[in-house]
Amino acid sequence: MNKPLSQITFEFNADNATNSAIDTVVAPLPPKEKLTSVSSAKEIQPKKPASTRGRRSLKEIGLTADLINVPADDVLFKKQYYSIGEVATMFRENQSLIRYWETEFDILQPRKNRKGDRFFRPIDIKNLQMIYDLLRRRKFTIEGAKDYLKKNKNAEEKFAMIQSLERIKNFFLELKATL
DSSP, rough: OOOOOOOEEOOSSOOSOOOOOEEEEEEEEOGGGGGGHHHHHHSSSOOOOOOOOOOHHHHHHHHTTEEEOOHHHHHHSSSSSSEHHHHHHHOOOOHHHHHHHHHTTOOOOOOOOOTTEEOOHHHHHHHHHHHHHIIIIHHHHHHHHHHHHHHHHHHHHHHHHHHHHHHHHHHHHHHHHHO
């Protein structure tokens, strides 16, 4: 087993017309430490980006929890219905996750047309924003969020108050940054 590895190479000599046979040369392979050309070739190749499939980590979810793009109430209530694609882009989530939350939480009841497409009213989007806050920012489990919504009938008022305080906080932080 300690026999050194060897590499067989074939050389084709077109100049030598008398010897048309294939010449073989046996040369020993260099040790693994000396294989710089192979390792440098691997380093040159660009690395594949991380896969976007599967679950995201809790750390990644926590970092993106504040980056939702739900418009202000006056803009939100201008349209009567939003498609599930628009809602998914607002919350930066998959459409399948929005559909799953719809089955789990009774307060989400989007309208469906004959084809089965879901259309969310602005009230549904506000409820979805509250669910998103419970699950993503406050890290509730789905069962915990269900219990919280059942036990606290004034949860919507508390959530609205928290949002207004966060807007005031952001205003003061922007004001501080300009000073």
